Amino acid sequence: MPELPEVEALAHHLREHAVYRPVARVDVAGMSVVKTFDPPVSALVGRVVTGAARHGKFLAVEFADRPDEPLHLITHLSRAGWLRWHDTAAAAPPKPGRGPLALRVHLDAVGGPGFDLTEAGTQKRLSVYLVRDPQEVPGIARLGPDALALSRDEFAELLAGRTERIKTLLVEQQVLAGVGNAYSDEILHIARLSPYAAAGRLKPEQVDDLYAALRSVLTDAVERSVGQGAAQLKGEKRSGLRVHARTGLPCPVCGDTVREVSFASKSFQYCPGCQTGGKPLADRRLSRLVR
Incomplete structure (x- = not known):
C-alpha cells in the first residue's frame, strides 16, 4: 500500500x-x-x-x-x-x-x-x-496530525494515556496520518520496540527513540522517493526496507531471523533480537508470546 x-x-x-x-x-x-x-x-x-x-x-x-x-x-x-x-x-x-x-x-x-x-x-x-x-x-x-508535522512534545502528548499497542496506534490514521503497515514495521525496528508495547507506557527515552525513528524513516524514504518516476517508486520502497516483507531473512542489524505475526487479512514483521529480547511473538493461532 x-x-x-x-x-x-x-x-x-x-x-x-x-x-x-x-x-x-x-x-x-x-x-x-x-x-x-x-x-x-x-x-x-x-x-x-x-x-x-x-x-x-x-x-x-x-x-x-x-x-x-x-x-x-x-x-x-x-x-x-x-x-x-x-x-x-x-x-x-x-x-x-x-x-x-x-x-x-x-x-x-x-x-x-x-x-x-x-x-x-x-x-x-x-x-x-x-x-x-x-x-x-x-x-x-477524520485524519489526525500528519506524521511529519509533529514536534517531539506533541508526539509524546499523542501517546500519553493510550492503551493501544504501539503498532496499532502508528497505523491508525485518525491518530497519526501517513504511516502504514510497512513503515511502522521499519520505525519500530529502528526504535528497538516490540510491536506489542503499550503506547502510553513507553518511558521518556523510548518516546525519544520512537520519535527519532519516525522522523528518520519517513524523511529518508521521502528523499529517496521524490524525483523517482512513478514506475520506479514501488521498487525504491522495497529496496529501503530492513524487516517488512523480509520474513525468514537475517536482520541486517543483529543477524537474527526476521519473523512474522499473521492476522486474517494482514501481517507484520519484526526482529526478535532487536525488538523483543530474543523472544518471538506468536501469531493469531498461538498465545501472545511464546515463552
Whole structure:
C-alpha cells in the first residue's frame, strides 16, 4: 500500500509534469471507483491542473478555471492502487471493467499526456472523489496530525494515556496520518520496540527513540522517493526496507531471523533480537508470546 513517502513522491511528480496543463477528457473505466457525483468528473474538462498535494495517504490534484473555484480530484490508492503517468494514451475510451485501469485523465489533448489510476487484483478498494474542498472527503476530515508535522512534545502528548499497542496506534490514521503497515514495521525496528508495547507506557527515552525513528524513516524514504518516476517508486520502497516483507531473512542489524505475526487479512514483521529480547511473538493461532 502506498504510504506517506510514495504519495508525497507522486504529488511531486504531478507538480513537475501536470501543472498548467488543461484537461481534454476524463475516462472512467471502473464506475464503482468514483465515490461522488456532484460535481461530475466531466466538470474537469477545460480546467487546468494547478497543483498536487498529499493529505495523509490521500493524493489530491487541484484543477481550476478560476482561482477562487478549484476542484480537487482526490484518491486513496488503498492496497493495490497506483498512479501511472503516460506521455501518450489510446484515444478510444476504455471499455469499463476490463483490466486494471480505473480512471484516465487526458491532458493537453485526447491521446496526449496524462495519468491513469489503476488497481490490480480482484479486491477493488481504490477510491476517487471530486470535491470542492478536500475536507468533504470523509477520510481526510477524520485524519489526525500528519506524521511529519509533529514536534517531539506533541508526539509524546499523542501517546500519553493510550492503551493501544504501539503498532496499532502508528497505523491508525485518525491518530497519526501517513504511516502504514510497512513503515511502522521499519520505525519500530529502528526504535528497538516490540510491536506489542503499550503506547502510553513507553518511558521518556523510548518516546525519544520512537520519535527519532519516525522522523528518520519517513524523511529518508521521502528523499529517496521524490524525483523517482512513478514506475520506479514501488521498487525504491522495497529496496529501503530492513524487516517488512523480509520474513525468514537475517536482520541486517543483529543477524537474527526476521519473523512474522499473521492476522486474517494482514501481517507484520519484526526482529526478535532487536525488538523483543530474543523472544518471538506468536501469531493469531498461538498465545501472545511464546515463552
